[in-house]
Amino acid sequence: MAIQKGIKQVTSNKKAWHDYFVDEKYEAGIELVGTEVKSIRLGQINLKDAYCSFKDGELFVVGMHISPYEKGNIFNKDPMRKRRLLMHKKEILSLFGKTKQDGYTLIPLSVYFRNSRVKVEIGLCRGKKLHDKRDSIAKRDANREIDRVMKSRNR
Template sequence: MARVEKRSVSKNKKAWHDYFVQEAFEAGVELFGTEVKSVRAGRVNLKDAWCDIDNGELFVRGMHISPYEKGNIFNRDPLRRRRLLMHKREIMRLFGQLKQQGLTLVPLEVYFKGPLVKIEIGLCKGKKLYDKRADIAKRDASREIDRAIKERNR
């Protein structure tokens, strides 16, 4: 079987800063014609997006897909809620985890897998302010170490 290439369109860097990602899932996205063209052009913003489960269906809210310039009357609302396509069993498992453990679902990345638009959603737990500071300090320390090693090897 041929391996399908994954081509990233947009990543939610803010999610990695604000949450601990415990588990990641792949879901299809229900889009309409001109939305796919905008996604191909890379005009997607996941910054303030979140997912919720409503009547056994999974939806992404707050994901902004800019209107396609040549789409005129066929364009949809850029911030409308979009249905995510997953198996019912997976959705019910996520629903149980969300209710019991106080976790949340956050979209992490939008990408093409072959001709299909997929979204990676993460089961996340919120970070406290001191967790964010610790991550920033760790990143700065590793950057300083890399810089020192580079200087030493010159």
């Protein structure tokens, strides 16, 4: 994601890029309580095993861990609770149809602040097979080696 004015990246899900092919990206708001926003501002959020699910025409993110805010005492919520994503109804229905027909899944890719609002970037993803993961690791290693050789030649 390119750095733009008014956007502050909080966290990204690197495991999602390793395990899935990301075909499309969407931006969604998220329904949070005040202490969760304060924890996110401190960077205490984990997207590693998170995914999105549908229930009653609404979209929820499951498995997102937001650590309890230290000074929140009784106002802290469960760190692993389901959180509702805020999108237009047409977008939700479109995503629902794609996930049911084509074998796609919805994975949260990153969490960031757009001005003062917390946004979640979700990706419409297809799963990678083991050989696909090996190919991507081999390409990454080859590019790293090429960069290393070019750097030594330029000295």
